[in-house]
Amino acid sequence: MRVNFTVNGRRHEADDVWEGESLLYVLRERMGLPGSKNACEQGECGSCTVRLDGVPVCSCLVAAGQVEGREVITVEGLADFAAHRSEAHPGTGCASGACGTALDEARRWEAEPSGEDARETGELSPIQQAFIDAGAVQCGFCTPGLLVAADELLERTPEPSDADIREALSGNLCRCTGYEKILDAVRLAAARAEEAV
Amino acid sequence: MGVTGSPTSINQGTRTKGGIGESTLRPDGILKVTGEFAYSSDMWHEDMLWGHTLRSTVAHAEIVSIDTSEALATSGVYAVLTYDDLPTAVKNYGLEIQDTPVLAHGKVRHHGEPVALVAADHPETARRAAAKIRIDYRELPVITDEASATADDAVLVHEGRTDHHIGHVAHPNIVHRQPIIRGDAEAAKARADVVVSGEYVFGMQDQAFLGPESGLAVPAEDGGVDLYVATQWLHSDLRQIAPVLGLPEDKVRMTLSGVGGAFGGREDLSMQIHACLLALRTGKPVKIVYNRFESFFGHVHRHPAKLWYEHGATRDGKLTHMKCRIVLDGGAYASASPAVVGNASSLAVGPYVVEDVDIEALALYTNNPPCGAMRGFGAVQACFAYEAQMDKVAAELGMDPVEFRQLNAMEQGTLLPTGQRVDSPAPVAELLRRVKAMPLPPERQWESAGEQADVRALPGGLSNTTHGEGVVRGVGYAVGLKNVGFSEGFDDYSTARVRMEVIGGEPVVTVHTAMAEVGQGGVTVHAQIARTELGVAQVTIHPADTRVGSAGSTSASRQTYVTGGAVKNSCEAVREQVLDIGRRKFGTYHPAWATAELLLEGGKVVTDGGEALADLADVLEDEAVDIELEWRHRPTEAFDLRTGQGNGHVQYSFAAHRAVVEVDTELGLVKVIELACAQDVGKALNPLSVVGQIQGGTIQGMGIAVMEEIIVDPRTAKVRNPSFTDYLLPTILDTPTIPVDVLELADDHAPYGLRGVGEAPTLSSTPAVLAAIRNATGLELNRTPVRPEYLTGT
Ligand code: FES
Ligand code: FES
Numbered sequence: 003m004r005v006n007f008t009v010n011g012r013r014h015e016a017d018d019v020w021e022g023e024s025l026l027y028v029l030r031e032r033m034g035l036p037g038s039k040n041a042c043e044q045g046e047c048g049s050c051t052v053r054l055d056g057v058p059v060c061s062c063l064v065a066a067g068q069v070e071g072r073e074v075i076t077v078e079g080l081a082d083f084a085a086h087r088s089e090a091h092p093g094t095g096c097a098s099g100a101c102g103t104a105l106d107e108a109r110r111w112e113a114e115p116s117g118e119d120a121r122e123t124g125e126l127s128p129i130q131q132a133f134i135d136a137g138a139v140q141c142g143f144c145t146p147g148l149l150v151a152a153d154e155l156l157e158r159t160p161e162p163s164d165a166d167i168r169e170a171l172s173g174n175l176c177r178c179t180g181y182e183k184i185l186d187a188v189r190l191a192a193a194r195a196e197e198a199v
Numbered sequence: 200m201g202v203t204g205s206p207t208s209i210n211q212g213t214r215t216k217g218g219i220g221e222s223t224l225r226p227d228g229i230l231k232v233t234g235e236f237a238y239s240s241d242m243w244h245e246d247m248l249w250g251h252t253l254r255s256t257v258a259h260a261e262i263v264s265i266d267t268s269e270a271l272a273t274s275g276v277y278a279v280l281t282y283d284d285l286p287t288a289v290k291n292y293g294l295e296i297q298d299t300p301v302l303a304h305g306k307v308r309h310h311g312e313p314v315a316l317v318a319a320d321h322p323e324t325a326r327r328a329a330a331k332i333r334i335d336y337r338e339l340p341v342i343t344d345e346a347s348a349t350a351d352d353a354v355l356v357h358e359g360r361t362d363h364h365i366g367h368v369a370h371p372n373i374v375h376r377q378p379i380i381r382g383d384a385e386a387a388k389a390r391a392d393v394v395v396s397g398e399y400v401f402g403m404q405d406q407a408f409l410g411p412e413s414g415l416a417v418p419a420e421d422g423g424v425d426l427y428v429a430t431q432w433l434h435s436d437l438r439q440i441a442p443v444l445g446l447p448e449d450k451v452r453m454t455l456s457g458v459g460g461a462f463g464g465r466e467d468l469s470m471q472i473h474a475c476l477l478a479l480r481t482g483k484p485v486k487i488v489y490n491r492f493e494s495f496f497g498h499v500h501r502h503p504a505k506l507w508y509e510h511g512a513t514r515d516g517k518l519t520h521m522k523c524r525i526v527l528d529g530g531a532y533a534s535a536s537p538a539v540v541g542n543a544s545s546l547a548v549g550p551y552v553v554e555d556v557d558i559e560a561l562a563l564y565t566n567n568p569p570c571g572a573m574r575g576f577g578a579v580q581a582c583f584a585y586e587a588q589m590d591k592v593a594a595e596l597g598m599d600p601v602e603f604r605q606l607n608a609m610e611q612g613t614l615l616p617t618g619q620r621v622d623s624p625a626p627v628a629e630l631l632r633r634v635k636a637m638p639l640p641p642e643r644q645w646e647s648a649g650e651q652a653d654v655r656a657l658p659g660g661l662s663n664t665t666h667g668e669g670v671v672r673g674v675g676y677a678v679g680l681k682n683v684g685f686s687e688g689f690d691d692y693s694t695a696r697v698r699m700e701v702i703g704g705e706p707v708v709t710v711h712t713a714m715a716e717v718g719q720g721g722v723t724v725h726a727q728i729a730r731t732e733l734g735v736a737q738v739t740i741h742p743a744d745t746r747v748g749s750a751g752s753t754s755a756s757r758q759t760y761v762t763g764g765a766v767k768n769s770c771e772a773v774r775e776q777v778l779d780i781g782r783r784k785f786g787t788y789h790p791a792w793a794t795a796e797l798l799l800e801g802g803k804v805v806t807d808g809g810e811a812l813a814d815l816a817d818v819l820e821d822e823a824v825d826i827e828l829e830w831r832h833r834p835t836e837a838f839d840l841r842t843g844q845g846n847g848h849v850q851y852s853f854a855a856h857r858a859v860v861e862v863d864t865e866l867g868l869v870k871v872i873e874l875a876c877a878q879d880v881g882k883a884l885n886p887l888s889v890v891g892q893i894q895g896g897t898i899q900g901m902g903i904a905v906m907e908e909i910i911v912d913p914r915t916a917k918v919r920n921p922s923f924t925d926y927l928l929p930t931i932l933d934t935p936t937i938p939v940d941v942l943e944l945a946d947d948h949a950p951y952g953l954r955g956v957g958e959a960p961t962l963s964s965t966p967a968v969l970a971a972i973r974n975a976t977g978l979e980l981n982r983t984p985v986r987p988e989y990l991t992g993t
Binding site for chain 2: 020022030031034035036037038039040041042043044046047049076077078080081126130131133134135137139140141142143144145146149165167168169171172173174175176177178179180181182183184185
């Protein structure tokens with residue numbers, strides 16, 4: 003079957019999609035967007051978290067056909083999504099993602115040697131930068147899903163308590179960090195946002 | 200020539216930014232937060248096929264027949280392989296003992312053993328075709344424990360064993376056995392005022408790295424194969440892969456692709472040979488990605504264990520003797536079992552002074568899932584038991600458990616039960632003091648906010664199962680002793696190639712090693728070492744591959760020590776060569792070139808007095824200095840097979856934990872409130888990473904204590920919970936705050952004085968949590984993980 007949907011602000015068409023394929027498979031294997039990870043394909047780990055019409059979902063549990071005509075934001079589009087949110091919708095979200103930017107733009111950044119350089123160029127979303135600065139990335143396999151979930155938390159709750167953070171991220175497993183530095187990262191992103199206001 | 204006519208001064212002590220001791224950020228951080236970092240499961244090749252493994256549905260059986268015809272006839276299927284298709288006479292592999300079949304032949308020995316392979320154009324096609332392969336099994340009785348393994352008439356898991364351990368084991372179903380006898384435990388026991396014994400059971404833990412086993416094999420024109428894979432040790436894989444493929448090692452070119460965690464679970468091969476076989480057979484690139492279910496069968500686990508311990512002590516609190524017997528279940532194949540036995544036995548006494556010991560550790564062959572390396576490697580199981588014992592003895596003596604430990608704590612100069620003297624700082628008592636001195640979290644914190652109870656802070660959390668009625672608090676302590684690096688005479692070396700050249704007017708250093716970056720941060724530290732040694736800001740880390748010599752394994756807390764040591768070593772050689780070039784070019788301009796101690800700092804050659812002699816760019820011009828060297832730590836020796844004596848270890852690391860738990864005694868639910876840790880790291884090369892490692896290790900230890908276990912049916916030896924739904928892992932809701940106190944007492948024998956960090960925190964956090972739960976409930980609790988029914992007596 004054919005599926006039409008928007009990913010990171012750009013319309014896409016996927017052909018020959020087998021009806022059992024998940025959104026995760028279509029993103030990773032058909033669209034060349036491997037940022038969303040496959041760690042359990044069972045809805046238990048959150049590594050595949052994307053936003054579907056603004057709502058965080060496990061893309062491994064979404065059948066490709068279900069996204070027909072809808073808007074998806076993945077970690078690859080997170081920086082532009084966040085930049086757009088702070089410019090066009092200050093203080094709120096762009097829940098539909100419809101105001102997003104082209105995929106090429108979303109992927110325009112080059113890999114930089116260290117986090118400090120990126121901060122200067124401002125090419126990462128605040129939560130991405132905070133994960134790097136706080137040491138919340140080790141193997142990084144959980145990171146894309148956590149970032150999408152944490153970004154949505156901060157959009158909803160700009161000043162989350164620790165209990166709020168734990169609750170919001172409880173669907174995302176991380177095996178490396180012990181979560182403490184992930185908490186640090188979310189607190190850091192929230193604090194920086196407050197400073198900026 | 201840019202020779203400085205009148206040398207300028209640079210500030211002494213101004214090191215090149217981003218050197219050792221700084222919390223430099225990860226060089227792969229941006230790629231990882233933008234989703235661009237390519238993990239092994241992200242590898243993609245035009246025209247690639249998908250491989251799938253068919254695994255046995257029974258634990259122990261003869262294979263009567265395999266019929267692949269229907270699978271082969273499936274549209275989209277390119278190849279179906281079984282044991283008969285293996286190209287050479289070498290059909291087994293293994294880390295130490297080559298007892299693991301690439302594909303089962305004649306017999307399967309555990310549930311989930313690979314039997315056949317399929318390559319197809321869509322992963323689902325491959326899966327469905329594999330389901331059409333008909334296998335006729337004749338089931339055999341299963342061996343699941345020591346009694347069934349060592350019975351006189353026991354079926355042998357490996358008939359006709361010929362490996363080098365066979366002469367020293369009491370039964371062919373024992374992989375390896377290591378006694379350690381020192382002093383006279385019986386005689387010492389006579390001096391004891393109290394004697395305390397206990398039996399402990401340690402469950403089977405899974406590494407549960409998030410990135411599943413995966414990789415891509417690409418057939419090459421020269422008949423070889425290029426393999427992109429997530430592993431812990433490229434060269435160890437290569438050594439096992441090439442003979443099975445019938446290729447010389449230089450025709451199997453391996454490149455590390457992104458690794459989503461490892462924790463020991465990638466020391467053994469998983470899909471490596473399978474993908475190569477399919478690629479060579481089909482002539483097309485083949486990608487294999489395990490799903491989570493398969494991942495539980497695709498790697499070895501942590502050895503479950505039964506441990507029996509006896510300690511004696513005098514009235515004044517001095518340990519008199521220790522006897523113990525540790526039985527590890529190695530499962531169907533040897534994997535790392537012999538070395539795990541070596542660690543469990545040699546570290547069985549823990550960080551305490553006990554002169555008279557009688558220790559025995561052994562690993563069994565059974566039909567349970569194969570077990571091998573996991574963070575803490577044999578020391579974890581022992582620590583769980585000896586720490587429970589310390590609390591028991593202290594209680595028997597009416598002493599404070601921390602004071603009792605401190606009274607018996609080892610220190611620098613202590614003799615281990617193996618007769619080896621500890622020749623570096625061993626701050627066991629100090630770590631306990633520090634962890635005890637940390638302020639305790641507030642009591643009943645769900646109420647202390649003053650307002651109404653936030654159920655999220657209670658045991659049971661959002662399930663809203665209590666409002667604090669039956670909730671009690673407990674505090675527990677533990678400390679552990681872990682060896683660093685490969686022990687028992689293993690030639691534990693690493694190789695680093697370091698190149699310095701001028702690019703765009705700037706001196707640039709490239710570090711090339713085969714080290715597996717599995718998340719631990721080795722890439723960060725290598726750049727820091729190069730900056731420190733060579734005074735250059737720009738450091739590039741070359742991708743890890745087999746075009747450079749072996750780096751050894753990313754395990755045993757050894758990688759920063761050994762490969763970090765190799766990078767330092769090669770950098771020093773590069774520095775000497777750069778200085779030689781400088782002396783040659785500029786030596787006549789300034790006497791300091793010949794007389795002073797010269798350093799490289801801030802892109803310049805500098806005297807130890809802080810005088811800048813030349814820019815590195817001018818020294819090198821278009822020359823490049825490129826050096827590859829191996830580096831070894833001090834040699835170790837094997838343990839005597841009867842007495843266990845021998846200088847088997849090179850370094851030790853120590854961590855202490857204090858756990859604070861709250862238990863809902865009505866429902867048997869545990870909430871770990873805080874897990875404070877104090878650890879000696881020798882020297883923190885990157886403090887941010889060090890703390891991250893300690894916190895991660897701490898939570899893996901907590902997982903064992905309260906939730907993690909692979910459950911194997913004792914009648915069928917089948918795994919009951921191979922999924923993230925049923926194998927419980929700590930989430931961010933289950934984890935406590937983890938304050939960390941880092942101590943830096945240099946080990947003079949190690950590069951920069953560092954001590955391996957990764958494993959020690961996994962040892963002590965489990966017994967600390969158990970001790971806290973015992974303290975809260977008054978229950979004995981001799982088994983991990985603690986389940987609700989043990990707490991409620993149901
Ligand atoms: S891969 Fe989707 S939740 Fe784990
Ligand atoms: S950083 Fe490895 S799983 Fe989270």
